[in-house]
Amino acid sequence: xxxxxxxxxxxxxxxxxxxxxxxxxxxxxxxxxxxxxxxxxxxxxxxxxxxxxxxxxxxxxxxxxxxxxxxxxxxxxxxxxxxxxxxxxxxxxxxxxxxxxxxxxxxxxxxxxxxxxxxxxxxxxxxxxxxxxxxxxxxxxxxxxxxxxxxxxxxxxxxxxxxxxxxxxxxxxxxxxxxxxxxxxxxxxxxxxxxxxxxxxxxxxxxxxx
Amino acid sequence: xxxxxxxxxxxxxxxxxxxxxxxxxxxxxxxxxxxxxxxxxxxxxxxxxxxxxxxxxxxxxxxxxxxxxxxxxxxxxxxxxxxxxxxxxxxxxxxxxxxxxxxxxxxxxxxxxxxxxxxxxxxxxxxxxxxxxxxxxxxxxxxxxxxxxxxxxxxxxxxxxxxxxxxxxxxxxxxxxxxxxxxxxxxxxxxxxxxxxxxxxxxxxxxxxx
DNA sequence: ACCGTCATGTAATCGGTTACATGATTCT
DNA sequence: AGAATCATGTAACCGATTACATGACGGT
Numbered sequence: 162x163x164x165x166x167x168x169x170x171x172x173x174x175x176x177x178x179x180x181x182x183x184x185x186x187x188x189x190x191x192x193x194x195x196x197x198x199x200x201x202x203x204x205x206x207x208x209x210x211x212x213x214x215x216x217x218x219x220x221x222x223x224x225x226x227x228x229x230x231x232x233x234x235x236x237x238x239x240x241x242x243x244x245x246x247x248x249x250x251x252x253x254x255x256x257x258x259x260x261x262x263x264x265x266x267x268x269x270x271x272x273x274x275x276x277x278x279x280x281x282x283x284x285x286x287x288x289x290x291x292x293x294x295x296x297x298x299x300x301x302x303x304x305x306x307x308x309x310x311x312x313x314x315x316x317x318x319x320x321x322x323x324x325x326x327x328x329x330x331x332x333x334x335x336x337x338x339x340x341x342x343x344x345x346x347x348x349x350x351x352x353x354x355x356x357x358x359x360x361x362x363x364x365x366x367x368x369x370x371x
Numbered sequence: 372x373x374x375x376x377x378x379x380x381x382x383x384x385x386x387x388x389x390x391x392x393x394x395x396x397x398x399x400x401x402x403x404x405x406x407x408x409x410x411x412x413x414x415x416x417x418x419x420x421x422x423x424x425x426x427x428x429x430x431x432x433x434x435x436x437x438x439x440x441x442x443x444x445x446x447x448x449x450x451x452x453x454x455x456x457x458x459x460x461x462x463x464x465x466x467x468x469x470x471x472x473x474x475x476x477x478x479x480x481x482x483x484x485x486x487x488x489x490x491x492x493x494x495x496x497x498x499x500x501x502x503x504x505x506x507x508x509x510x511x512x513x514x515x516x517x518x519x520x521x522x523x524x525x526x527x528x529x530x531x532x533x534x535x536x537x538x539x540x541x542x543x544x545x546x547x548x549x550x551x552x553x554x555x556x557x558x559x560x561x562x563x564x565x566x567x568x569x570x571x572x573x574x575x576x577x578x579x580x581x
Numbered sequence: 582a583c584c585g586t587c588a589t590g591t592a593a594t595c596g597g598t599t600a601c602a603t604g605a606t607t608c609t
Numbered sequence: 610a611g612a613a614t615c616a617t618g619t620a621a622c623c624g625a626t627t628a629c630a631t632g633a634c635g636g637t
Contacts, residue, residue, distance in 0.1 A: 173595095175596070175597095176477070176479060176482055177596080177597085179482060179486070180482065183482075183485065183486035183489065186486070186489055187486065187488070187489060192617085193617075193618080194615095194616060194617065194618095197616095197617095203485070204481075204482070204485060207473070207474060207475065207476040208475060208476060208477050208478075208481075208482075209475060210597095211597070211598060211599085212617090212618095213597080213598070213599080213600095213618085213619085213620095214596080214597065214598085216617080216618060216619085217596085217597090217619090218596095221596095238617090238618095239616095239617080240617090240618090252486070252489065253489075253490060255483070256483055256486060256487065256489065256490050256493050256497075257490070257493060259496075259497070259500040260479035260480050260483060260500075260501075261504065262479055263416075263417070263504065263508060264417060264476065264477065264478040264480075264545070264549070265417065265418060265419060265475065265476075265477040265478070266417040266418060266474065266475075266476060266541075266542070266545055267386070267418050267474065267475040267477070268418075268474040268475070268541075269386060269470035269472055270470050270474075271414070271418075271538070271541055272386055272389060272390065272393075272414070272418075273465070273466055273470060274537065275393065275413070275414060275537060275538055276389070276393035276396075276397065276462070276466060277466070278397070279393065279396055279397060279462065279463075279466065280463060280466050280467070283466050283467060286469075287466075287469070290469040290470075291470075294471065294473065298473060327484065327485060328481070328485060330552065330555075331476075331478075331481055331548075331549075331552050332476070334548040334549075334551060334552050335474070335476055335545065335548055337548065338541075338544040338545055338547065338548040339474070339541075339544075341544060342540065342541050342544050345540075383623095385624070385625095387624080387625085402588095402589085403589075403590085404587095404588060404589065404590095407588095407589095420625095421625070421626060421627085422589090422590095423590085423591085423625080423626075423627080423628095424624085424625065424626085426589075426590060426591085427591090427624085427625090428624090431624095448589085448590095449588095449589080450589090450590090
């Protein structure tokens with residue numbers, strides 16, 4: 162009965178669950194370390210899944226009957242997980258169900274900027290720091306993209322390069338947006354042109370209010 | 372001693388902690404509900420902080436000595452939290468410390484797309500769904516932005532409108548990127564032009580592999 | 582007076598994060 | 610052979626999410 166409830170509780174699968182299910186469905190039987198490597202090379206660039214998760218999640222899914230596990234006898238005693246029919250079904254069901262939740266965009270730099278007026282002097286430094294970071298990330302994506310898309314690669318089925326491409330394309334667009342944003346902030350907060358135009362708001366420290 | 376350790380453990384403050392500290396530092400003594408409303412109107416659009424968090428976190432911060440709490444005697448028995456000197460200090464320290472962690476971009480639609488080849492028919496429907504969602508969100512931001520920026524508002528200090536503007540500007544840029552991305556995906560996956568150009572990869576279901 | 586929504590809070594569960602730990606490989 | 614890094618895993622804590630619950634307020 163516990164098993165029944167568990168196997169029916171499709172609703173309680175997390176994004177991590179579907180990531181694991183999807184990877185194993187596509188790549189075939191995998192060890193947690195396989196998952197880790199694949200994730201690092203693709204979606205992990207902007208959605209982090211700590212490796213401990215990728216070791217724990219397959220165990221959960223196995224309990225739910227969505228995966229099976231076999232363990233190497235000797236050597237590293239690796240765990241190899243295989244997807245079951247139920248697992249494929251859960252995955253299909255999820256793919257067919259539209260996701261209406263909106264994107265979580267969690268950025269510490271943005272949070273800092275949100276409070277930057279509390280210490281006006283830091284607004285610029287935050288912007289410059291973030292600008293540098295996002296420019297670097299953008300460059301990394303662009304380098305990876307040109308390297309990843311070998312013209313006329315006649316590989317019959319999608320390779321990991323393909324998936325790098327798919328996921329990184331969005332990352333690329335996001336980083337472009339981020340660079341644009343932080344560049345604008347940096348300019349706006351730059352005190353170098355002491356123009357007569359009034360600032361949008363006073364620059365006194367607001368951190369202590371009466 | 373526990374208290375000492377706790378108050379020194381600045382490192383273990385989470386983004387939520389700084390959000391709460393920052394809001395109370397800027398807006399003055401606040402109830403959890405005040406926090407909730409403010410967050411909903413601003414950063415909550417793309418970084419969700421469930422209201423239960425905003426009730427629990429102030430209590431934690433109070434234990435750490437970063438806030439003080441006073442409770443209404445009668446009526447709704449609201450809890451009013453005020454920031455302490457230590458709290459302001461922790462906030463300042465955080466603002467001065469650059470955040471090097473990169474953005475978390477958690478999007479269920481992207482995750483689905485990542486596995487869309489497992490069910491080729493769904494790739495397009497996912498793209499269309501996401502495109503509609505992001506267009507709607509983009510429209511909402513743009514509507515909010517024009518409404519929120521009253522020319523020549525001579526308010527002496529930044530109002531909540533100002534902060535809506537600051538946070539939503541990034542949201543706006545992100546949504547533009549997202550719309551661009553999903554539009555491209557939708558076009559690429561659209562089978563309407565049955566051109567002779569070979570597809571980048573075969574469209575057979577990969578969900579069962581030998 | 583009633584009803585719906587706003588406002589306010591608590592409890593329990595559980596996933597995610599951090600920290601720890603150690604056996605294989607590879608390089609010098 | 611030793612060092613460094615890769616590979617592999619476990620354990621524990623704790624924050625975040627979900628669910629539950631109820632009192633105040635405004636409108637009809």
